[in-house]
Amino acid sequence: MFYREAGQFKTSYAADSAILPIRQDRIFIIALLLFAFVAVPGLASDYLLSGILIPFLVLSLAALGLNLLTGYAGQLSLGSAAFMAVGAYATYNFMLRVPGMPLLLALVLGGLSAALVGVLFGLPSLRIKGFYLAVATLAAQFLVEWVFTKFPWFSNDSSSGVISSPVLSVFGITLDTPAEKYLLTLAIVALMALAAKNMVRSSLGRAWMAIRDMDVAAEVIGIRMLRTKLLAFAISSFYCGVAGALYAFVFLGTVDAQAFDLNRSFQILFMIIIGGVGSILGAFLGAAFIVLLPVLLNLAGQLLHGAVSSQFMSNLEMMIFGALIIFFLAVEPLGLARLWQISKEKLRLWPFPH
Amino acid sequence: MNPQHKTGDVILAAENISLSFGGVKALTDISLDVREHELLSIIGPNGAGKSSMLNVINGVYHPQQGQVTWRGKPRGAIHPHEAARMGIARTFQNIALFKGMSVLDNIMTGRNLKMHANFLQQALWWGRAQREEMAQREKVEQIIDFLEIQAIRKTPVGRLPYGLQKRVELARAIAAEPTLLLLDEPMAGMNVEEKQDMCRFILDINDAFGTTIVLIEHDMGVVMDISDRVIVLDYGKKIGDGTPHDVRNNPDVIAAYLGTRH
Incomplete structure (x- = not known):
């Protein structure tokens, strides 16, 4: 940054453990939020809102959920899309079958359903670790997809297994336009990101990281494995569940179980690997990278329109995308969030090396 | 310092402990009290069963x-x-x-048992969660002062030299305000x-907080x-138990561990 914390003295532990201890950072974040809440809905086109920003926010939320589990608690999972599916289908059924169910309550209940399923599939984590656990969570992925395809009750007996968005209304306001849907998504994501940040900076987050870094020492300190790991699965799945419901109803509108297949789980895992494992910011950076970069490459490709065939162009986009992933991971294996942190530390001292 | 003045009742007693891994006998019929x-x-010596005992x-x-x-109460598994x-x-x-x-988070983790806010309060950073966090932070700062590691409190522990890492680990252990502190080769x-x-x-920990300490160490001085x-183990058996002076003059110990006098 081109500013330093000179002259800002902390006089209490509360000030020292604030999320943004430096005044300029606080101003920047407030400005960013104001811009996102006030300026963007007015300025951005409908395509930008519903085609890019909403999926970016929703997938950030899913990546955030996975990052709590994998990045903070160290439990590798390939079931994120399954938990998203549970959230989407549960929200759908709560809206459908309970008359007068408000959307926000249905989202919470959908998230809680996903949390319950998450706890169930988190039970093996007490015995197995690492790649083996990832394989065990694959069971969630396949079972959940199968259940929602096999039993038509979940999709209200629709012949194709497709569920469609109910009428979205919050506090009596019906959300029709992309701008309104964007604002709902942004508000939910912002609040849940703040909650996640608070959790990881308190004793729960430290217990998660302790288990991740050295599980024997964590237990010797008095951390209960069972409770802490299952809580990680529950909270992570809650985040994924809410993200799944938003993905289904706010972004896509109509959805079937195939929208939450293994590829989606991989996509979310790649987001946190590229963005930064064990970082809240990383979830957003990773989602931005995976969602926005193909769009940008596509736009760049259109500048060359006519010069090369569109077939070649789309292949080239894929190649550049892959090369960029390798480049960023080679430069900093801990992800974009770490890269950002390092550049901030360097800029703080600039122009001096130390 | 005369130990008779300060030692109290037996708080931990191990009776006839035998532990083996497959065919390897780590501990054989060991009794000791603390x-x-x-x-x-x-x-x-190495492999005598000291760490296994801890x-x-x-x-x-x-x-x-x-x-x-x-x-005084028998303890199950x-x-x-x-x-x-x-x-x-x-x-x-x-x-x-x-x-x-x-460093700070490591030591704070040592105080996790003192924190009782639930995850919802923590997610909102509200009420009990915030009060606890600040109160425990104050205690942790006292430990940081005590062990003189103020300058490194925000440093990731992976970046610290070995000696300081050992000190941070001690800080994390005493952050729990233990009655009994087990130290496995703190000076290696x-x-x-x-x-x-x-x-x-x-x-200082022993004096100031009255903490009972069981120490494994190779440096005889x-x-x-x-x-x-001092308790002496050899091949999973106890061969000596007494004041440093007694142990130094125990013929079994001299033979097995300190070497014979010329």
């Missing part, structure tokens, strides 16, 4: 035979986190810090100055200087 406020050292005391290993009694709740803390032979976390691999510092910290009592 008295409140004392500084007890366990010595012995692992039995804090519930990492469960002996096949024998009984551990804590404050417990989990390490239950031992922590009884007031038993420890450090490890190979540093077992949480590498991805700062340290130079003379670092050893002197560590000895001073161990004695240190052991004989600071211990109230």
Whole structure:
């Protein structure tokens, strides 16, 4: 940054453990939020809102959920899309079958359903670790997809297994336009990101990281494995569940179980690997990278329109995308969030090396 | 310092402990007791069963035979986190810090048992969660002052030199305000100055907080200087138990460990 914390003295532990201890950072974040809440809905086109920003926010939320589990608690999972599916289908059924169910309550209940399923599939984590656990969570992925395809009750007996968005209304306001849907998504994501940040900076987050870094020492300190790991699965799945419901109803509108297949789980895992494992910011950076970069490459490709065939162009986009992933991971294996942190530390001292 | 003045009742008694892994007998019929406020050292050659004994005391290993009694009550096969709740803390032979976390967070984790806010309060950073966080931070800062590691409190522990990592691990252990502190080779691999510092910290903890300490150490000079009592293990058996002076003159110990006098 081109500013330093000179002259800002902390006089209490509360000030020292604030999320943004430096005044300029606080101003920047407030400005960013104001811009996102006030300026963007007015300025951005409908395509930008519903085609890019909403999926970016929703997938950030899913990546955030996975990052709590994998990045903070160290439990590798390939079931994120399954938990998203549970959230989407549960929200759908709560809206459908309970008359007068408000959307926000249905989202919470959908998230809680996903949390319950998450706890169930988190039970093996007490015995197995690492790649083996990832394989065990694959069971969630396949079972959940199968259940929602096999039993038509979940999709209200629709012949194709497709569920469609109910009428979205919050506090009596019906959300029709992309701008309104964007604002709902942004508000939910912002609040849940703040909650996640608070959790990881308190004793729960430290217990998660302790288990991740050295599980024997964590237990010797008095951390209960069972409770802490299952809580990680529950909270992570809650985040994924809410993200799944938003993905289904706010972004896509109509959805079937195939929208939450293994590829989606991989996509979310790649987001946190590229963005930064064990970082809240990383979830957003990773989602931005995976969602926005193909769009940008596509736009760049259109500048060359006519010069090369569109077939070649789309292949080239894929190649550049892959090369960029390798480049960023080679430069900093801990992800974009770490890269950002390092550049901030360097800029703080600039122009001096130390 | 005269140990008779400060040691209290037996707080932990191990009776006839036998522990084996497959065919390997780590501990054979060992009985020992630990008295409140004392500084007890366990010595012995490599593989004598010293670390295994600590692992039995804090519930990492469960002996096949024998009984551990804590404050007069027999204790079944417990989990390490239950031992922590009884007031038993420890450090490890190979540093077992949480590498991805700062010094401050490592020591704060040592106080996790003192924090009772639920995750919803923590997510909102509200009420009890915030009050607890600040109150515990104050306690942790006292420990940071005590161990003189103020300058590194925000440093990730992975970046610290070995000697400081050992000190942070000690800080994390005493953050739990244990009744019984188990230290597994706290001075291994340290130079003379670092050893002197560590000895001073161990004695200060023992004096200031009355913490009972069980210490495993290979440096005989240190052991004989600071211990109230010394237990000697060899090949999983106890061959000596007494004051440093007694142990130094015990013929079995001299033969097995300190070497014969010429």
